[in-house]
Amino acid sequence: MFRYLAALIWPVGMAIILGAAFLASRASRVIHLTNAGRETGYPDDAAVNPNPNRAAGRHHSRRAASGSSSAEGIAGSAVLVVVAVAGAVATFGLICLLGLLVVHQGPAIDKPVFHWINNHQVHAVAAAMNRLTKIGDTWTVWGAAAAAAVCIAVASRDRRWLAPVCLISLIVVDHYTTLALRHVFHRVGPPTSPLGTYPSGGCDRVIVFYGLIAYLLWREFSGKRSTAIWAAAAVAALGFNEAFSRVYLSKHWLTDALSGLIYGVLLLAGYVLAIRAASRAAPARADSPQPAVPVGMSAARGKRPPAGPTGLVT
Numbered sequence: 001m002f003r004y005l006a007a008l009i010w011p012v013g014m015a016i017i018l019g020a021a022f023l024a025s026r027a028s029r030v031i032h033l034t035n036a037g038r039e040t041g042y043p044d045d046a047a048v049n050p051n052p053n054r055a056a057g058r059h060h061s062r063r064a065a066s067g068s069s070s071a072e073g074i075a076g077s078a079v080l081v082v083v084a085v086a087g088a089v090a091t092f093g094l095i096c097l098l099g100l101l102v103v104h105q106g107p108a109i110d111k112p113v114f115h116w117i118n119n120h121q122v123h124a125v126a127a128a129m130n131r132l133t134k135i136g137d138t139w140t141v142w143g144a145a146a147a148a149a150v151c152i153a154v155a156s157r158d159r160r161w162l163a164p165v166c167l168i169s170l171i172v173v174d175h176y177t178t179l180a181l182r183h184v185f186h187r188v189g190p191p192t193s194p195l196g197t198y199p200s201g202g203c204d205r206v207i208v209f210y211g212l213i214a215y216l217l218w219r220e221f222s223g224k225r226s227t228a229i230w231a232a233a234a235v236a237a238l239g240f241n242e243a244f245s246r247v248y249l250s251k252h253w254l255t256d257a258l259s260g261l262i263y264g265v266l267l268l269a270g271y272v273l274a275i276r277a278a279s280r281a282a283p284a285r286a287d288s289p290q291p292a293v294p295v296g297m298s299a300a301r302g303k304r305p306p307a308g309p310t311g312l313v314t
Contacts, residue, residue, distance in 0.1 A: 087270020
């Protein structure tokens with residue numbers, strides 16, 4: 001009976017993440033409808049969408065994107081890389097501080113968890129986790145990043161350089177920041193695996209790479225708050241799956257896996273800030289598709305425009 005308790009952590013954790021996303025999405029929709037009703041007088045989604053990309057995706061056929069000029073692309077790429085590297089340096093410092101705590105206090109938590117899971121491991125669950133954990137492997141993640149960079153660049157309406165520069169630079173930044181951490185912390189992993197180093201690279205990669213891909217897709221094609229909630233939940237579920245599988249298979253100490261998740265979140269936050277800074281340095285072209293305005297409504301607040309001399313709406 002007790003041997004299945006460890007295996008039940010995975011479905012319970014997934015249910016909690018998805019349930020929280022469902023509740024947050026419902027709450028976000030209620031708030032959106034309330035605000036829309038107050039501004040427009042309509043109790044539904046008749047309010048004008050303030051996001052140009054989202055409205056363009058709904059109301060405009062895709063036009064051939066001319067893209068940013070070479071100078072704008074170079075300037076934006078430079079700003080993105082500089083801010084991302086600065087974020088990686090800050091992340092390195094914070095993870096080093098966390099590492100001091102993990103190395104000295106972590107064994108008091110890690111060893112009891114390791115022995116308990118090892119004594120209650122289920123063969124069928126371990127076989128499933130052995131497949132699921134591969135989603136965080138280096139070449140799997142890098143392949144997903146390369147494919148996403150090409151697809152997003154081709155489908156983008158503007159700033160086609162953004163996704164390739166983000167994801168390619170992330171491969172380099174994440175790789176060398178992790179190597180630097182490994183040189184600082186020579187922590188020995190669990191006795192059943194030589195992969196247990198600080199922090200967990202698999203957990204880090206799942207959060208930062210899939211999180212950045214999700215953010216780029218949301219930014220380019222959606223912009224909805226509810227979509228952002230579900231995208232964040234999907235990334236959180238992948239991160240939880242990776243952390244659980246690595247610990248369940250005794251490939252990492254528990255504190256190494258948790259530190260890897262924190263490491264990935266910090267790197268992802270740095271790249272989100274870098275994307276915003278690069279977008280301000282290389283603004284969208286004036287000929288980019290503009291949001292469509294619902295018929296009979298003003299673009300400013302969703303109110304009907306004033307009537308003309310003949311009494312007709314202008």
